[in-house]
Amino acid sequence: MALAARDVAYSYGDRVALDGVDLEISPGVLTGLLGPNGAGKTTLMRILLGVLTPDRGEVLVDGVPVDSEARQHWGYMPQERGLYPGMQVGDQVVYFGRLHGLSRPETTARARELLDELGLTDRWDQRTDKLSGGLQQRLQLATALVHAPGVIVLDEPFAGLDPVAVAELSDSLRERARSGCVVLFSSHQLDLVQNLCEDIVLVNAGRVVLRGRLAGLRAASSGVQLRLNVRAPDRRWLDRFQGAAVVSEEADEVRIAIPPGTDPLDVLDGARAAGRVDDFGLDLPSLSQLFLESVGSEASAGSDGLVGSSRVSTARGAEPVGPVEARRGGTTR
Numbered sequence: 256m257a258l259a260a261r262d263v264a265y266s267y268g269d270r271v272a273l274d275g276v277d278l279e280i281s282p283g284v285l286t287g288l289l290g291p292n293g294a295g296k297t298t299l300m301r302i303l304l305g306v307l308t309p310d311r312g313e314v315l316v317d318g319v320p321v322d323s324e325a326r327q328h329w330g331y332m333p334q335e336r337g338l339y340p341g342m343q344v345g346d347q348v349v350y351f352g353r354l355h356g357l358s359r360p361e362t363t364a365r366a367r368e369l370l371d372e373l374g375l376t377d378r379w380d381q382r383t384d385k386l387s388g389g390l391q392q393r394l395q396l397a398t399a400l401v402h403a404p405g406v407i408v409l410d411e412p413f414a415g416l417d418p419v420a421v422a423e424l425s426d427s428l429r430e431r432a433r434s435g436c437v438v439l440f441s442s443h444q445l446d447l448v449q450n451l452c453e454d455i456v457l458v459n460a461g462r463v464v465l466r467g468r469l470a471g472l473r474a475a476s477s478g479v480q481l482r483l484n485v486r487a488p489d490r491r492w493l494d495r496f497q498g499a500a501v502v503s504e505e506a507d508e509v510r511i512a513i514p515p516g517t518d519p520l521d522v523l524d525g526a527r528a529a530g531r532v533d534d535f536g537l538d539l540p541s542l543s544q545l546f547l548e549s550v551g552s553e554a555s556a557g558s559d560g561l562v563g564s565s566r567v568s569t570a571r572g573a574e575p576v577g578p579v580e581a582r583r584g585g586t587t588r
């Protein structure tokens with residue numbers, strides 16, 4: 256079951272929030288939704304979930320437009336809290352399960368399992384407003400997952416969580432993705448997304464500027480470098496790789512910038528033909544570097560009001576990239 260958006264547009268009055276968004280989210284992998292403040296992530300998630308109706312475009316599952324009946328089986332964790340402060344923790348989860356049509360015994364069993372999984376085992380009888388912020392966040396997640404949704408959309412689920420909770424939530428989401436769920440979550444924690452997500456969607460000023468398999472996007476970007484210890488002091492072998500350039504040479508190690516479109520393994524083969532290669536490795540740019548490259552350093556100022564500006568049109572690499580081959584044989588870091 257793949258979830259897709261086609262040409263989705265949305266404006267709040269005359270403020271354009273989304274301006275023709277296309278994306279596809281695959282089941283079985285975790286997808287991170289990224290973008291600077293005001294980029295349109297929350298608006299996009301609300302449209303996927305049917306909370307907002309797009310001005311243009313549509314949301315599809317396996318190519319078929321989604322209706323509200325199908326969305327009953329989806330789970331959504333909004334950024335803002337949607338819990339009843341005076342309600343006990345266990346009752347809260349059971350209540351949301353009942354809203355989704357589960358029987359009381361079924362939802363009670365599911366609630367116990369989930370509270371266990373999310374580290375809230377002892378909190379069943381506690382009032383919600385007596386939980387810390389991070390624990391309320393976990394409870395909110397439990398309410399979104401109680402009906403075992405096949406599509407899970409989470410708005411900044413990691414914000415405010417301690418490292419242990421981050422690791423636990425990561426495991427929970429990974430497990431659900433592995434079991435075939437569509438899992439999309441937004442985050443500003445790029446290191447976390449880099450470690451956790453196979454796929455990313457990067458939105459800037461209401462448009463998708465980068466999407467696809469993260470490893471492929473990193474390998475196809477302009478920041479790839481090949482490290483080589485090659486016994487060939489003459490570098491003429493490098494001349495046939497147009498755009499490849501020596502960045503540094505230290506002791507036995509030469510570092511070569513690989514231009515997009517050049518397979519680093521071809522460069523490695525070129526080096527091996529010139530002399531013995533004792534060691535080699537690939538350095539791929541981090542997700543943070545990709546983010547800044549795609550969105551620009553002005554991202555830190557937020558992208559409010561930039562729809563249609565030149566900043567969107569200068570965004571690069573908007574196409575998905577196939578599976579990376581760059582890891583074959585070498586080390587990456």
Ligand SMILES: Nc1ncnc2c1ncn2[C@@H]1O[C@H](COP(=O)(O)OP(=O)(O)OP(=O)(O)O)[C@@H](O)[C@H]1O
Pocket residue numbers: 267270271272290291292293294295296297298299558559560
């Ligand atoms: N209720 C609203 N009324 C008017 N404008 C809004 C409303 N909600 C969002 N916007 C505007 O729509 C644009 C997209 O906002 P959205 O909340 O979707 O961004 P976001 O990427 O989720 O941001 P953040 O990372 O800060 O949560 C912004 O320009 C924002 O100011």
